[in-house]
Amino acid sequence: MNYKFSFRPINHKFTRPLVTNHGIWEIRESIIIRLIDVTDKVSWGEISPISWFGSETVEEALDFCHQLPKEITSEIILAIPDNLPACQFAFESALSKLGEKSEFINSQNITYSGLLAAGEAALYQWQSLWEQGYKTFKWKIAVDNIAKELEIFNLLIQNLPDSAKLRLDANGGLNYKSAKLWLQTCDNLQPKIEFIEQPLAVNQFAEVLELSNSYSTAIALDESVATLQQLEHYYQQGWRGIFVIKPGIAGSPSRLRKFCQQHNIDTVFSSVFESLIGRQAALQLAAELSINNRAVGFGINHFFTQPDSTFPQSLWKNL
Numbered sequence: 001m002n003y004k005f006s007f008r009p010i011n012h013k014f015t016r017p018l019v020t021n022h023g024i025w026e027i028r029e030s031i032i033i034r035l036i037d038v039t040d041k042v043s044w045g046e047i048s049p050i051s052w053f054g055s056e057t058v059e060e061a062l063d064f065c066h067q068l069p070k071e072i073t074s075e076i077i078l079a080i081p082d083n084l085p086a087c088q089f090a091f092e093s094a095l096s097k098l099g100e101k102s103e104f105i106n107s108q109n110i111t112y113s114g115l116l117a118a119g120e121a122a123l124y125q126w127q128s129l130w131e132q133g134y135k136t137f138k139w140k141i142a143v144d145n146i147a148k149e150l151e152i153f154n155l156l157i158q159n160l161p162d163s164a165k166l167r168l169d170a171n172g173g174l175n176y177k178s179a180k181l182w183l184q185t186c187d188n189l190q191p192k193i194e195f196i197e198q199p200l201a202v203n204q205f206a207e208v209l210e211l212s213n214s215y216s217t218a219i220a221l222d223e224s225v226a227t228l229q230q231l232e233h234y235y236q237q238g239w240r241g242i243f244v245i246k247p248g249i250a251g252s253p254s255r256l257r258k259f260c261q262q263h264n265i266d267t268v269f270s271s272v273f274e275s276l277i278g279r280q281a282a283l284q285l286a287a288e289l290s291i292n293n294r295a296v297g298f299g300i301n302h303f304f305t306q307p308d309s310t311f312p313q314s315l316w317k318n319l
């Protein structure tokens with residue numbers, strides 16, 4: 001089958017920048033793609049790379065789109081190389097929505113983790129998220145010095161209701177010693193801490209594995225398993241802790257589905273700050289593949305202004 005293909009770059013300034021150990025992120029650049037089949041049915045996909053996380057860059061994704069013909073086939077889509085994982089996700093998601101077998105999975109029962117701002121701001125922010133119904137929160141660490149962060153952390157823990165859960169995300173920014181200190185601190189506070197995400201850098205897998213055997217606080221890999229190839233690699237290397245999956249940059253959704261179903265891994269699905277198009281496709285996968293009912297990391301709407309109801313159709317209007 002042939003599909004008419006077109007695309008539009010978009011960018012979006014966050015209402016508050018995302019502060020992580022990797023730096024400050026202020027503008028989300030993405031590409032919306034459109035496929036139209038022979039019956040004139042229209043489908044959208046979203047390419048939202050995060051190159052500092054291990055996906056292609058937006059420029060590489062744009063180059064890929066530019067070199068494609070105006071009419072493409074499913075063979076072309078299924079042959080998108082593994083070094084363009086965000087493109088694989090966008091094209092395959094758009095394609096599957098056009099398929100006869102396309103089935104809609106109810107994602108209404110999913111629970112969400114609310115992303116807190118880094119630093120002290122979290123102390124003033126969690127309450128409004130709690131009032132919106134969030135029971136799980138994620139707070140970025142390894143952004144400031146550890147003494148300051150432990151101080152804020154203790155206040156946060158004291159303030160959060162007993163039924164709340166907290167995740168800590170170091171974005172690979174701790175060293176071995178500070179990771180031990182965080183894990184020990186969390187062990188003393190169980191069961192309020194759900195897990196620590198990516199405590200050490202991607203190249204320190206042996207150390208992370210050792211830490212996961214030494215503390216009762218769970219550890220989640222994120223940057224280490226950004227793409228499906230990495231996910232497979234660290235599963236083979238013996239990781240049986242939590243895997244954070246960001247479908248938007250993980251690669252082919254059909255191969256991701258197959259891997260998760262085959263291995264019953266403990267997953268947490270997470271956003272790449274995509275717009276509605278990518279979000280919907282990612283949440284469908286999360287609803288289908290979350291076997292443990294962990295809250296998904298899509299509680300990020302407070303970083304965004306919502307697109308108007310004509311999105312994405314309005315992108316294709318001639319100005």
Ligand SMILES: O=C(O)CCC(=O)c1ccccc1C(=O)O
Nearest residue numbers: 113115138270271272273297298
């Ligand atoms: O997972 C979440 O709760 C929110 C999403 C998130 O934290 C994130 C979003 C974009 C890029 C990196 C990360 C991250 O988990 O480090």
Ligand SMILES: [Mg+2]
Nearest residue numbers: 169171197222
């Ligand atoms: Mg993370």
